[in-house]
Amino acid sequence: MAVAGRIAVRRPALAMRLGRALAPYLLVLPGSTWLILFFLFPLLTLAITSLMSGDFVSGFQLTWNFGNYTYGLALYATQYTHSVEYGVSATLIAFLFAYPTAYWITFHAGPRKSAYLLVLLLPFFVSFVLRTLSWETLMGDDGPLLGPLKSAHLIPSDFRVLATPIAVTFGLAYTFFPYMLLPIYASLEKIDKRLVEAAEDLYASRFEVVRRVIFPLSIPGVFAGVLLTGIPTTADFVNQTLLGGAGTTMIGRVIEQQFEVSANYPLASALAFVFMLGLLAMLLAYQRLFGTEELMRAR
Amino acid sequence: MTRDRDLPESLDAAWLRGLTQTRITRRTALAGAGALSLSAFLAACGIGGTQQNAVSHQNWVWDKATKAGTLDFANWPLYIDTAEDSAGNTTYPSLVEFTKQTGIKVNYSEPIQDNAEFFAKIAPQLQAGSAIGYDIIVVTNGIQLTNLMAKHWLTELDPTKLSNFFQNGSKRVLNRSFDAGNRFTIPWQSGFTGIAYNTKKISREINSYNDLYDPAFKGKVGMFTNTQDTGNLTLLGMGIKPQNSKPSDWQKAANKLKGLRDSGILRKFYDQSYIKALSAGDTVISMAWSGDVYQANLSAENTDLKFLLPKEGGVIWTDNMCIPLGAAHPLDAITYMNYVYDPKVAAQLAEAINYITPVSTAKAVVEQDAAAAPDAATRDSLQATANSSAVFPSDADLANTSYYRELNPTESTQWNDIFNAVILS
């Protein structure tokens, strides 16, 4: 009777233990399978396609053609530079706009803090293609903004904003503004107000409080914001197509054109892969410095 | 009679070797080469005629095709006559007429904005062997049409069902070099690529390609992103006949464009939105398509914009109707294709679209409509259409135009790379 009791107790415990051990893997399985199938595996096909040669009509074959890389880089080096230039400038502009605003909301907006945050995020509810188009209308050479200024002779009549790198950069900063604002706001919000009070009690001026207490504590958010903004801005091509002009093409547009228009899949894949490797290098450097945990927490 | 299709490689151990390799048989290679190379030009002269007859039909569906009563027609925007009904919805009078005459209902859509873009959208489906959901598509002669034919993604047309076309189609459109014997395509409309400018902003006379390079228009000049339009017009502007040009000529043309860009005279390389920029005043002079200017003036209710062919020569292209592989209603499609070659229908379309109609006898019909017009404004406008060299060009006009340089796949990659280096920069 005692033996029977022991056996009866052991079996469910084993099942439960097995279940508990397998639980994380079962939970993770669907999501990770999806990511492997539609994220990692396509990147592999991209890499393989970049080593092919041929043309659309007769088909492409894998010929280990590394020449696509050298050819692509030689041909489109300027466009990579444009992407980096505009991406960095746009991120900087977004930072300069976002940080003081986030700071003001966190520390000076009082009870209306969440209302202000909501107000700041509301415009991004509308499709970004529409918003960029509206900028195009607003910034037209003889549009609602520049037109009256020109008739009042406040600016020269051949002045223009559209079809210049400035338009593209500000357009990028605008489109990806929330990616900069939210992480910075999140990390500013987490700062213990008592530290600020303590600094002020120690006779620190407002500026010193920011410089020596607030800003250093918000750095994780700043870096998350920089990363989350910098990467999509470098890759974007919609802003540049709508707001840019001759000589402002970014590598994203070249890749898209090579895929869609020229159907030169190997060259396009090579260009895309180089771009991805560059970003990956940046990401690894970031991870080395701050670790992915910071990125997760700062959100 | 067998369907010549490229089947996708099945997943097996050799997948690494030939992921997108198509099966090339001798027959498809011959037909492909025939469509691509300059020998097709010879074919128009009659040598290739016999050669074509020797090749069996491709995608021949006419033995089994029956009238379905419905038709899916994919076209470019603003490329058909339109009217507004009482509720403010858009209707297409010529299509309504067609339905009345034949009982075939037309599902009209305008998904085609750009040949390459549209081709990129339908290519994966056609490659997989599935239908794209359209019975008629309109594609310009060029790299994409060549590819469509080379990959056997078009249904061969039955000449016996196109009596109107062979009877009324003007000399120019019959038997073009890019589709000898009109086996797969018949023209929808043709058009010129030339120069358009705003007469209110530019007071002097414009007549040359090099007017686009005038420093007086700094920052207000537009060119096309389309490598074929920009490349060919530039070659003509430099006095080089596109058909005889070599890659070294292409490089010279690209360098000339590079100079235009670097000097700041060029504002932007535009797609079809060039006409919006011209209307808005962002550009004052631009490369343009003939019919767009007419539409823009109509839309703005003025005649500020003017189109002209540069004296060095303009480019002419043809938008062609074709039936893609797997079309569900081919008989209805070919009935419509034949319908538009009726001079009355052609006139109706020409009056609305204002591009080069493929039926030259439509001119007489337009003049009749002008004479019968209810008021002076309509009569003047119709008469202007009848007299317009952009709708009914004379032989002299046509003599000064050139088709796109024909490119085989290797050449087209080279052409694209040379010009994209400037356009996409």
Place this chain on the structure above:
Amino acid sequence: MSAAVTARRPRFRVGSLVLPSYAHLVILWLFAPIIVMAIFGFNDTHGKYNFTWAGFTLKWFLHPFGIPTLVSALTNSVVTALSATTISTVLGTMLALASHRYDYRGRTLIDAVLVMNIAASEVVVGSALLTLFVTYGVGLGFVTIVLAQVMFSIPFVAITVRARLAGFDPALEEAAQDLGASPLQTFFLVTFPVIFPGVLAAFLLALAICLDDYVITSFVAGNTQTFPLWVFGATREGVPPQVNVIGTFIFGFGVLLAVGGATYRTWRERKLARESAIATRA
């Protein structure tokens, strides 16, 4: 002491003007295109182009759905986004739960893949998917759009839910299990209600991202049109005012949601305050 205070005050007053003005200017900058978009929805244009003011009219607001292709593009957008977001919310929440509760093998790898996904540029990911679909002859369209959208929204969901889980007290779960609840019961009766705001936030975030996605969708959509694709295509010929109207509606809907959410929260807080006041009084 008083000298230090008076010395600080003038600086503070200037600062108290500059900073708020700056913040409000930024807000104005953010709203500028929305205002333009809304205004031009009232433009009485006759032609195709909607960039010069031609008079005030309400007709676009009365017939916003007059363009059939636009309406079908909108419908496609909503349906694909909803389907994709539902799937990705489920998958992403599962990933978040696993990473929060357990320390399993491959956890750092999955974290890295998630971060890589967010960081990977849309052009690269979109083009990679296109090469995949083209290689295996998968027809592009509705299904491929949903597949792609699930793929890039999973990380956003996982991270948002994980952030919510971080503040979740495991003692609650342990208490439930001590009271005899099975793991499944624990999840549905204890864990899920607590993390629900996070899951909802993740759902809405993923929905917004999927609805607005242009780049990846443009690579894998084939012939199908979604709203951003339609609008971008329409820029060539001239965007009709109906698009502005629809955009204004969407913005208005967002305002309603925000105001509604805020009102609901204040109502809840007041209700709780009232109930606790009643309780203490009692």
